[in-house]
Amino acid sequence: MNSIQRKILTLTTVVLVCLTVIWIALTFYNYKTQKQYNDILKRYLMMNEVTSASQQTITDLNNYLLDPSNVKLTLLNNSIDRIQTAKKEVASLQNIENQFTLTNYIHLIDSFIETTDRIVLFQIENDAESSKREFSHATSISTYISEMTLTLLDKELKTYNRFYRNIIKQSTEVIKLGIWVILLIGLILLVVTYWFSLSITRPVGKLTKAASELSKGRFDLPIKVETNDEIAFLARTFDRMRIDINDLIIKIKQKAQLERELQRSKLLLQESQFRSLQSQINPHFLFNTLNTLSKKAYLEGAEETSNLLVSVAGIFRYNLKQVNRSVTLLEEVTVLQQYMDIQKARFTDRLQFQMEIDDSGLSVQIPSFTLQPIIENAVIHAVEPKIEGGTIWVRVKDAGEKVVVELEDDGLGMPEEKITHILNEHTIQSESHSTGIGFSNVVKRLRMFYGNADVIQIESEEGLGTKVVLNLIKKRGEQG
Template identity: 60%
Template sequence: MIGIQRKIWTLTALVMFIMASIWIMLTYYNQKTQDQYNDILQRYLYMNEVTTTSSQTVNSLNIYLLTPTEGNLSSLRRSEQQLKQARSSVGRLRNGENDFALTSYMNLIDSLVETTDRSVMFKSERENEESTRAFAEATRISRYISEMTLQLIDIELNTYDRFYRSIIEQAEELKKLGIWILLAITFGLLLFTYWFSLSITRPVQQLTKAAQELAKGRFERQITVTSRDEIYFLATTFERMRVNINNLILEIREKARLESELQQSRLLLQESQLRSLQSQINPHFLFNILDTLSKKAFLEGAEETSDLLVSVAGLLRYNLKRLDRAVTLYDEVRVMRQYMEIQSARFTERLTLVTEIDESCLSVQMPGLTLQPIVENAVIHAIEPSESGGTITVTIAAEGDVVTVEIADDGPGMSEDKIRGILEEREMQPEGHSTGIGFGNVVRRLRLFYGVTDVIEIRSGEDGGVRVKLKLPKIRRSDTYDKIADRG
């Protein structure tokens, strides 16, 4: 959401950014021109330094020849050293225009240093005439250096004449660029200001128009504001008020009709309940039939069929109980065994049940029809698709304050998406050929029964197989399940 205050700060920041950009650009071009000027001036200073140091060297040589002392000799050597440094600085000024002249210039400097050293050597050997002649040669070379300096400076002036002209042209271009930038910035700010004003005035106009519609009694039209600022919150509150008023009007208009329809619905409900009762089969009558068939099969010698009918009757009787009543783990294990006896008759040797049960744990309470749907899920997805069948292992043991019930199969496994769906209670629908209790329903009832979420774990190995682990607290800390049962 962009508030009005934030829009104002954005406009201010944009203007400051543009001003800073212009200042940085002008500073950059000014600094660039100044650096170029400094470079040219430094070239002239280097050449002038050569002229100065050459004259100083000749002067120091003259003083030494007149008064040959150690102090004057040291002064001469310092002058020569300065001349060599100046020569080194001048060597960095070489370019295509002054290459030949600069080479001659540097040779003159070397000749001056050599001539000076030769004059000092003759003086030390007391050959005054040769020393004087060398001094005259050094004086002439120094004069040549001064003349060559003027020539090099003239060459530099000719070389950088184009640079001076380009600076003038750049100044003109910069002036034109500044005008265009100013025009562009002015145009951009006008557009931005127009958009900025619209972002504030347009929502106000929309809200004003909606208020006029409400004043005319048109509560059906929705109030829409496209902005995302404080006006949006005002429009949202206004829309809620419109909806509430509109709902109240509709409620008043339909009150009489709803009352008559409610009375008619009650009559239809009573009629449908009567028809439902008439269409039901008495469960006790069905149990009596199954018991009769079981005894008849036993008398005829079909003991397996008799046991199967007993298991079916027990499973049916248990399934007809209300799911919101608490049972013991013993009851769940018994019903699970009855279910497995029925499935063993169906799959024969393809189905193997392995149980490891701690009898001391069977008194713990749990919601009804919990183990049988989990085992049924393993039969449907692990045993039934496999031609060779498989094994289902049920392990019950005590671990501290909880009783763990682990149901494992060696089937193809379960995807992570399906495991996540079961744990998030999204997969609530049972398989079409199951007894009707979905896996997600089991998870929901377990969490509601114990009042905790960490009551079940589902793991699937990389090589297949699913391992479902129930962690049943020995002491319940929630009675929500019982309250729901009492209200039912």
């Protein structure tokens, strides 16, 4: 059952119960008063019945004396039975105040009945003189009975006069009490009705105010209705709707912001592409120039210079490719070899470079410019600071489902803090590579390419060199 419906039924039930209680109380009091009135009236009727029965008996007795037939005798006997019954009923009315008078009254009735019986007996014996004398006596007794009945009635009136007054007083008090009870119940019902109306109108008012705030665009104000009825459920639903609308507005704003940023990024990208196109003019020109110089050096017999220029040209050709595309490990190793040829020409005997390559693993895919930035980092931080130079090893091993590439140097090593920075992809400001791609950027590109955080590991101790291990998954490489 709904809560509001239950409240209405409860209020109606309370009203009906109050009205029922009042009706029952008044009905009971009225019944009690009426019963008392009936008892008093019954007492009067019983006493009056004795007088009426005695007078009827005198009449029937006179008729019998005038006409002593069986019919007249039957009527006389019926009257005697009637007065006998009236005597028994009157005997039950005895109380302290009328005990003496009522006892004499009953004896007088008995005398009247005995006199009547004697008259009948004398009449049967044809004793007319005795019958007439007893009839006169019976008439006198009947008169006494009537007078005593009036006396008893007078006593009853005096006895119940106080009762009558009490009844009148009680009736007045009951009327006053009824008025006060009705006023009290009316007040209680007014308070209950007011409280009941508040339990409905107050939540509705809150909902109306909340709707007004929402219409003004204020979606940050919570809607709270502390009841346990349907209005509270409506308020919770309304509040969830407010939250959903607010979230939707936030998402729309975020989406609009993203669209503005995307539009701005597109403009920047277009500008960047334009500048990139302009910047490619000089590298192409430089690449062609290096090729020309290489051929001229070869024709002049400077083979070492020619090879060095070829390596530089190869690096420039590789550098013209898009950085974000994937290449084979073979291409990376090739350009790495060309880079090391240039560095060996620079450092001469100070730089030793050794490669152990398993050709079966060179077909794996890898992001371009992965190995060169790592080796360049080793040249800058491991070989260049040492007077005697250093050694760099490059190993490629086929390990079944993956290819392991180890890049090792015997330099000064890295502190733990720097290794953590690199693996957390934090840019190190001291890095300055020829490709513009730092070590941290290589880590980020490898993880994005393979979708695996464990694709690169760095093992290093200060003074004992550094080893970088790449775990290149073949399956990813084949899909690339």
